[in-house]
Amino acid sequence: MLFTILSIMLSFSSSVLAAPLATRQETVSNVKCTGGNALDFHTVNVAQLQICGGIAGSIQKCQGAPTSTTGTSGNVQFSIKPVQAGATINISKGRWEQGIKAAFAVCGQDKPFSATFTGGASVGDVNVVLKQV
Structure with missing residues (x-):
């Protein structure tokens, strides 16, 4: 009985300690670094969530099928175009x-x-720009 309990405990603890699943890595290409100084962290995060009229909260995809969109906060802007x-x-x-x-x-x-x-995009990829405005 003791052996069975120990065996169950060992198998449970080894599954808990298993390596996490790898996160998805999206492919980016044509990356060009266009500025020397880092922009304000908080402002970048807010601008990131402003694309498509707001992609924060429970919204999981860009709504309304726009042909371009921007996310702006303070002096930071993300732009996306297909x-x-x-x-x-x-x-x-x-x-x-x-x-x-x-x-x-x-x-x-x-x-x-x-x-x-x-x-x-509905067809293909999107071009993205992060800049100071």
Whole structure:
């Protein structure tokens, strides 16, 4: 009986200590770092959530199928446009956040950039710009 209990405890503890699942990494290309100084962290985060008229809270995708969108807070602006003319933006919150992280991994946290995020449009990819305005 004691052996059975120990065996169950060991198998449970090893599953609890298992490595976490890998997070999804979005593909970004054409990354160009366009500024030297990092922008204000809080202002960048607020601007990031302002795309598509607001993608915060329970909203999981860009609503309304816009052909371009901006997210602005203070002196920081994100702009998104589909690469292919005539396409609309339908980027998910997860794809948006992971693309931003991937671009920051190249340029540095909160530093201005331009890049192409894979997917995020009704057809094809989206071009994203973070800049100081």
